[in-house]
Amino acid sequence: MSAAAAVGCSGFKAMATVRSGRSGHKPPHVLTVAGSDSGAGAGIQADMKACGALGAYCSTVITAVTAQNTVGVQGVHVVPEDFVAEQLRSVLSDMDVDVVKTGMLPSISIVKMLCRSLKEFPVRALVVDPVMVSTSGDVLASPTILAGFREELLPMADIVTPNLKEASALLGGISLKTIADMQSAAKSIHTLGPRTVLVKGGDLPDTMDAVDIFFDGKEFHELHGERISTRNTHGTGCTLASCIAAELAKGSSMLPAIQAAKTFVGNALRYSKDIVIGRGPQGPFDHLFQLKSHIFNLNSNDHHFNPDDLFLYAVTDSRMNKKWGRSITNAIGAAIEGGATIIQLREKEAHTREFVESATACMEICRSHGVPLLINDRIDVALACDADGVHVGQSDMPVSMARSLLGPNKIIGVSCKTPIQAQKAYLDGANYIGCGGVFPTTTKENNPTVGLDGLKTICLASKLPVVAIGGISVGNAGDVMGTGVPNLKGVAVVSSLFDRECVSAETQRLRSVLMDATSAVKELS
Ligand SMILES: Cc1ncc(COP(=O)(O)OP(=O)(O)O)c(N)n1
Numbered sequence: 001m002s003a004a005a006a007v008g009c010s011g012f013k014a015m016a017t018v019r020s021g022r023s024g025h026k027p028p029h030v031l032t033v034a035g036s037d038s039g040a041g042a043g044i045q046a047d048m049k050a051c052g053a054l055g056a057y058c059s060t061v062i063t064a065v066t067a068q069n070t071v072g073v074q075g076v077h078v079v080p081e082d083f084v085a086e087q088l089r090s091v092l093s094d095m096d097v098d099v100v101k102t103g104m105l106p107s108i109s110i111v112k113m114l115c116r117s118l119k120e121f122p123v124r125a126l127v128v129d130p131v132m133v134s135t136s137g138d139v140l141a142s143p144t145i146l147a148g149f150r151e152e153l154l155p156m157a158d159i160v161t162p163n164l165k166e167a168s169a170l171l172g173g174i175s176l177k178t179i180a181d182m183q184s185a186a187k188s189i190h191t192l193g194p195r196t197v198l199v200k201g202g203d204l205p206d207t208m209d210a211v212d213i214f215f216d217g218k219e220f221h222e223l224h225g226e227r228i229s230t231r232n233t234h235g236t237g238c239t240l241a242s243c244i245a246a247e248l249a250k251g252s253s254m255l256p257a258i259q260a261a262k263t264f265v266g267n268a269l270r271y272s273k274d275i276v277i278g279r280g281p282q283g284p285f286d287h288l289f290q291l292k293s294h295i296f297n298l299n300s301n302d303h304h305f306n307p308d309d310l311f312l313y314a315v316t317d318s319r320m321n322k323k324w325g326r327s328i329t330n331a332i333g334a335a336i337e338g339g340a341t342i343i344q345l346r347e348k349e350a351h352t353r354e355f356v357e358s359a360t361a362c363m364e365i366c367r368s369h370g371v372p373l374l375i376n377d378r379i380d381v382a383l384a385c386d387a388d389g390v391h392v393g394q395s396d397m398p399v400s401m402a403r404s405l406l407g408p409n410k411i412i413g414v415s416c417k418t419p420i421q422a423q424k425a426y427l428d429g430a431n432y433i434g435c436g437g438v439f440p441t442t443t444k445e446n447n448p449t450v451g452l453d454g455l456k457t458i459c460l461a462s463k464l465p466v467v468a469i470g471g472i473s474v475g476n477a478g479d480v481m482g483t484g485v486p487n488l489k490g491v492a493v494v495s496s497l498f499d500r501e502c503v504s505a506e507t508q509r510l511r512s513v514l515m516d517a518t519s520a521v522k523e524l525s
């Protein structure tokens, strides 16, 4: 196989499109030939997750089915050679595989048959993880496969990735205790025919960090990685080799592929170091940490949405603040002091930088008081200042899109005037509905009113909590809450708080009107 020329080639996608004979985009494709791990930490399952996480398609030829968990390997069922051959033929004859990665190859006849298949259907690169013994110490391949590795598979490989035990086994049982030993092992394994060798030193005693030795046929590269203290290391070998394969399939050359793979494994271990799966000594780690760290980690400070937060919803207005000579931070501070339960920054005229800066300052105030802060219209500003959520209207970014950008924990409110909009709000993943204008207002132009009847209709049409908005003040807030619809949770107001001289006093007055009205409704029901 002449993978040397192909690995690291550019213009790969165009070539792949021609090969597939169809127009459209062909994703980078890794075929893993390995064993299934019922615990899903290693083997085929790890390979699929690793390739998927790095953006490569992963097809699978299963050589054995293992019964294993975090304690060890309880059983191995080897797939008959003919059926491994059939799987290989199915995938390789049809799917334009870029890179083959091998894991558990339980018998020499399977090794030999794989080599024949690869000669019949050449691929761009072959990554061999010479799996022999599981991390729990269980034997996964008969020692006779060593001959198959040495004589047939390794000469075809672009890289072979033994750990210390495997390197030792490939070299007849020599002892490997130092970095110098690893270098000489890498060189000796290279003489067996692979284009490059990575000897993994995770088990090397007396080293502060994990050192791997990469030999490219000419030079040694010492690759250092932080040693992460965790029990969750099951599947690191499979994952590293699969990541290398995925990077090669994407067009990387060998050394950058190894570096990217090491970074991925290091980050996965760091993210997963405290997860608990299984009762045994060695647990799996989370290959999909990138998805979760984006969505979950960043949001560790998120305010957990409580529909009662909508009770007294203060919405800012830059024109009013200007008129009264207030900064936005003063305005929201006063509203919180007066008893506002949620704040929305509705800054229609602000430039982005100014908006991000003031929103960040407001976030600090709100967080210190445990009051959620939402951003009107601007998902980007909400993300930038890690706000608790957004409020969007029917002509703003769709709720479903905002949800996928903000993740599951942020609060999303949406304006609705019709029952259909209200039903869709729930299906799209909104947390609440803003319904209005209920009454006429000069704060928002060209905004037809729905009245108290329209408000009730919206409330009844949705399971979501609703906040009423538009022309609401101390004079009519009692009527609004007096509708008594259970999911009407409060009122949102702009001018009756911020177009007044004393924001905190107006907020207090409104709060007591709302409290009286809700107690009256409770008494009636
Ligand atoms: C709580 C609440 N409800 C409704 C709105 C109005 O949002 P939208 O329809 O997007 O109009 P603008 O506020 O963007 O002019 C709101 N802001 N808050």
Ligand SMILES: Cc1ncsc1CCOP(=O)(O)O
Binding pocket: 436, 437, 438, 440, 441, 442, 443, 444, 447, 469, 470, 471, 472, 492, 493, 494, 495, 496
């Ligand atoms: C933003 C908005 N959406 C519907 S009405 C309205 C304006 C509410 O302002 P005010 O409380 O001053 O009537």
Ligand SMILES: [Mg+2]
Binding pocket: 376, 377, 391, 392, 393, 396
């Ligand atoms: Mg809007």
